[in-house]
Amino acid sequence: xxxxxxxxxxxxxxxxxxxxxxxxxxxxxxxxxxxxxxxxxxxxxxxxxxxxxxxxxxxxxxxxxxxxxxxxxxxxxxxxxxxxxxxxxxxxxxxxxxxxxxxxxxxxxxxxxxxxxxxxxxxxxxxxxxxxxxxxxxxxxxxxxxxxxxxxxxxxxxxxxxxxxxxxxxxxxxxxxxxxxxxxxxxxxxxxxxxxxxxxxxxxxxxxxxxxxxxxxxxxxxxxxxxxxxxxxxxxxxxxxxxxxxxxxxxxxxxxxxxxxxxxxxxxxxxxxxxxxxxxxxxxxxxxxxxxxxxxxxxxxxxxxxxxxxxxxxxxxxxxxxxxxxxxxxxxxxxxxxxxxxxxxxxxxxxxxxxxxxxxxxxxxxxxxxxxxxxxxxxxxxxxxxxxxxxxxxxxxxxxxxxxxxxxxxxxxxxxxxxxxxxxxxxxxxxxxxxxxxxxxxxxxxxxxxxxxxxxxxxxxxxxxxxxxxxxxxxxxxxxxxxxxxxxxxxxxxxxxxxxxxxxxxxxxxxxxxxxxxxxxxxxxxxxxxxxxxxxxxxxxxxxxxxxxxxxxxxxxxxxxxxxxxxxxxxxxxxxxx
Amino acid sequence: xxxxxxxxxxxxxxxxxxxxxxxxxxxxxxxxxxxxxxxxxxxxxxxxxxxxxxxxxxxxxxxxxxxxxxxxxxxxxxxxxxxxxxxxxxxxxxxxxxxxxxxxxxxx
Numbered sequence: 001x002x003x004x005x006x007x008x009x010x011x012x013x014x015x016x017x018x019x020x021x022x023x024x025x026x027x028x029x030x031x032x033x034x035x036x037x038x039x040x041x042x043x044x045x046x047x048x049x050x051x052x053x054x055x056x057x058x059x060x061x062x063x064x065x066x067x068x069x070x071x072x073x074x075x076x077x078x079x080x081x082x083x084x085x086x087x088x089x090x091x092x093x094x095x096x097x098x099x100x101x102x103x104x105x106x107x108x109x110x111x112x113x114x115x116x117x118x119x120x121x122x123x124x125x126x127x128x129x130x131x132x133x134x135x136x137x138x139x140x141x142x143x144x145x146x147x148x149x150x151x152x153x154x155x156x157x158x159x160x161x162x163x164x165x166x167x168x169x170x171x172x173x174x175x176x177x178x179x180x181x182x183x184x185x186x187x188x189x190x191x192x193x194x195x196x197x198x199x200x201x202x203x204x205x206x207x208x209x210x211x212x213x214x215x216x217x218x219x220x221x222x223x224x225x226x227x228x229x230x231x232x233x234x235x236x237x238x239x240x241x242x243x244x245x246x247x248x249x250x251x252x253x254x255x256x257x258x259x260x261x262x263x264x265x266x267x268x269x270x271x272x273x274x275x276x277x278x279x280x281x282x283x284x285x286x287x288x289x290x291x292x293x294x295x296x297x298x299x300x301x302x303x304x305x306x307x308x309x310x311x312x313x314x315x316x317x318x319x320x321x322x323x324x325x326x327x328x329x330x331x332x333x334x335x336x337x338x339x340x341x342x343x344x345x346x347x348x349x350x351x352x353x354x355x356x357x358x359x360x361x362x363x364x365x366x367x368x369x370x371x372x373x374x375x376x377x378x379x380x381x382x383x384x385x386x387x388x389x390x391x392x393x394x395x396x397x398x399x400x401x402x403x404x405x406x407x408x409x410x411x412x413x414x415x416x417x418x419x420x421x422x423x424x425x426x427x428x429x430x431x432x433x434x435x436x437x438x439x440x441x442x443x444x445x446x447x448x449x450x451x452x453x454x455x456x457x458x459x460x461x462x463x464x465x466x467x468x469x470x471x472x473x474x475x476x477x478x479x480x481x482x483x484x485x486x487x488x489x490x491x492x493x494x495x496x497x498x499x500x501x502x503x504x505x506x507x508x509x510x511x512x513x514x515x516x517x518x519x520x521x522x523x524x525x526x527x528x529x530x531x532x533x534x535x536x537x538x539x540x541x542x543x544x545x546x547x548x549x550x551x552x553x554x555x556x557x558x559x560x561x562x563x564x565x566x567x568x569x570x571x572x573x574x575x576x577x578x
Numbered sequence: 579x580x581x582x583x584x585x586x587x588x589x590x591x592x593x594x595x596x597x598x599x600x601x602x603x604x605x606x607x608x609x610x611x612x613x614x615x616x617x618x619x620x621x622x623x624x625x626x627x628x629x630x631x632x633x634x635x636x637x638x639x640x641x642x643x644x645x646x647x648x649x650x651x652x653x654x655x656x657x658x659x660x661x662x663x664x665x666x667x668x669x670x671x672x673x674x675x676x677x678x679x680x681x682x683x684x685x686x
Contacts, residue, residue: 113677116669121603121650129639
């Protein structure tokens with residue numbers, strides 16, 4: 001949507017703009033300040049007006065080759081050069097290179113007596129001369145209202161300042177005019193904001209003892225611009241404006257799958273892991289092993305040879321390492337190898353924006369592929385919920401654009417745990433949401449992990465019980481009891497029951513085997529008996545047969561003899577039965 | 579003019595040559611008026627002890643920075659020190675004299 005809008009808008013000629021080179025400011029001004037026109041920078045003391053103006057000049061010189069003139073009404077050239085030196089801006093060198101001209105205008109009423117009519121032509125000539133000698137394209141007037149303390153004739157001053165703005169426009173230089181914030185109006189004189197083409201308001205607010213600087217574009221003639229208040233920071237590298245809505249949601253995505261570091265947990269996702277570059281949120285009540293899970297993720301990332309940045313807002317690095325070693329996860333070797341970096345600090349150390357900048361800085365220095373923030377819920381102590389949400393949105397955006405996998409943990413209070421709401425409301429921003437919780441049963445607590453959402457892949461709907469063992473986190477097998485999935489002691493009971501059932505059935509089987517054996521033996525004995533009986537009968541019968549045979553034989557012999565004897569007149573012998 | 583005689587001690591500046599510098603930007607009405615006024619006051623009060631240097635910033639814009647010139651016309655008293663500045667067309671004689679601290683001279 002936004003891409004479509006921006007591409008269609010670019011067909012029309014837009015107001016020429018001069019990029020400031022200041023981080024983020026060009027994004028919300030959609031390209032920079034109006035080129036060749038005056039811009040008012042107003043704000044109360046300590047907002048960084050001068051700094052922003054100087055950075056505009058220096059970046060203009062270094063990045064866009066546009067020489068600049070700085071007309072300072074409050075600080076001398078030496079003071080200015082010293083003040084911005086810490087940001088790496090070498091004003092003296094730029095002056096020597098004829099890229100920059102510093103002109104300190106000293107206005108002291110005690111030295112000046114006014115008699116009759118005058119105008120500020122001298123200022124114009126000085127400025128004109130400074131611009132012409134180096135061919136300046138950018139001009140900063142810091143702070144022009146100092147003139148009002150130097151001259152009494154307000155009417156002349158007002159008309160001269162009006163003329164100055166006109167004159168600067170005619171000169172075609174992009175100008176920043178700084179002004180102190182007035183009571184109820186943007187500037188003390190109520191003049192500059194009307195003659196400037198662009199007005200940027202800087203604000204320094206202290207809420208709950210924490211200072212946040214904010215910037216807002218009040219007006220921008222002839223151009224659209226971001227209308228929100230944007231936090232900005234004065235960092236070691238200058239001003240950094242952090243627009244919330246800079247992301248157009250057009251970042252590249254990866255199809256790679258990375259492991260969570262817990263094998264069982266990977267199995268709960270259909271693609272056996274998480275998408276690289278996605279953001280993962282682990283929520284849970286206190287003591288549900290959120291940190292342990294994130295350490296497992298870190299360890300796995302390091303084992304893959306990737307760099308991992310671990311922000312610990314609750315534990316010191318040593319404490320974290322000791323605690324993780326207790327559950328069989330040794331982070332120390334990777335720390336020594338430089339694959340892991342633990343950045344531990346209290347959330348209250350800095351304002352939210354400062355945290356973001358610290359993270360940003362470490363991201364650029366360390367170039368990690370994985371970032372862990374443990375926990376994000378602590379940040380609420382620094383800012384309001386909406387601010388934290390804004391900060392986290394920016395952070396998640398930042399990480400996504402760079403394709404960094406991010407894991408956040410968040411503590412949810414016990415009462416709201418069943419609602420599964422994160423206070424920060426970031427749950428809609430993350431891609432994968434894993435919830436760990438106490439499964440409180442009769443007289444015991446068990447830990448359960450479930451996946452609430454996983455964008456782009458199907459996932460298990462089960463609440464899996466897991467243990468933190470000596471070898472890290474282990475997910476237990478699902479045991480389905482009569483009333484659903486069971487955990488803890490019920491799981492043990494169930495296991496015992498199953499074991500005893502198994503034993504009983506084994507014994508039963510053995511008993512049956514023995515019975516069979518016995519029967520077989522009985523049967524075999526019977527068979528043997530029968531066979532013996534049979535054999536004896538057979539023997540007897542055979543004996544009988546044999547005797548019969550012999551008798552028959554004898555009978556036959558006798559008959560033959562008888563027949564022979566008959567022929568020999570031999571009378572029949574005694575009975576053949578003998 | 580007024581001739582108050584309460585300041586009897588004469589300033590050491592009496593002996594010095596007054597160096598006055600008038601910054602103008604071209605021949606504008608204000609510049610011309612200022613120069614005419616200045617000459618008149620000097621002739622009256624500092625006769626023979628003054629030097630007027632007229633600097634046209636349109637011709638020498640680089641000189642504006644040195645004396646911290648913003649308004650035109652500006653009259654700068656370089657000597658005697660301290661430096662005093664008077665801006666405007668110098669039409670108010672009393673204020674010019676007070677501004678340049680010429681009162682003491684006038685006493686004589």
